[in-house]
Amino acid sequence: xxxxxxxxxxxxxxxxxxxxxxxxxxxxxxxxxxxxxxxxxxxxxxxxxxxxxxxxxxxxxxxxxxxxxxxxxxxxxxxxxxxxxxx
Numbered sequence: 567x568x569x570x571x572x573x574x575x576x577x578x579x580x581x582x583x584x585x586x587x588x589x590x591x592x593x594x595x596x597x598x599x600x601x602x603x604x605x606x607x608x609x610x611x612x613x614x615x616x617x618x619x620x621x622x623x624x625x626x627x628x629x630x631x632x633x634x635x636x637x638x639x640x641x642x643x644x645x646x647x648x649x650x651x652x653x
Contacts, residue, residue: 570648575624581642581649590616593631593642596649608635610642621652 570578579596586592597607615632621643628645641652 573624575621575653576626576650577653578648578650579642581644591629591644593633593644593649596642596651598651608640610640611635614639621650623652624650626650 577598579598581593581597582595583591583593592613593610595607595609597605600606610633612634613631614634615630617630618628619630620627621630621641624643626643626645628643631642631644633640633642643650643652
């Protein structure tokens with residue numbers, strides 16, 4: 567298990583995901599707290615890609631989910647027990 571380490575490029579998030587019978591995890595919604603301290607909830611429109619890849623800015627290891635939220639592309643990372651986005 568990887569320890570949860572603070573990093574200026576990581577924003578830890580809570581994720582609601584579907585777990586499929588074949589073992590695939592598909593994130594659907596993630597929540598985090600913005601700079602003002604307000605809770606933000608983002609619905610994932612589509613998961614475009616799933617692969618083993620580290621975060622380039624934030625380091626770590628695990629699975630990278632390339633997600634579409636509206637017209638933006640967001641990289642969501644699952645590192646053992648923790649989920650984070652790259653800032």
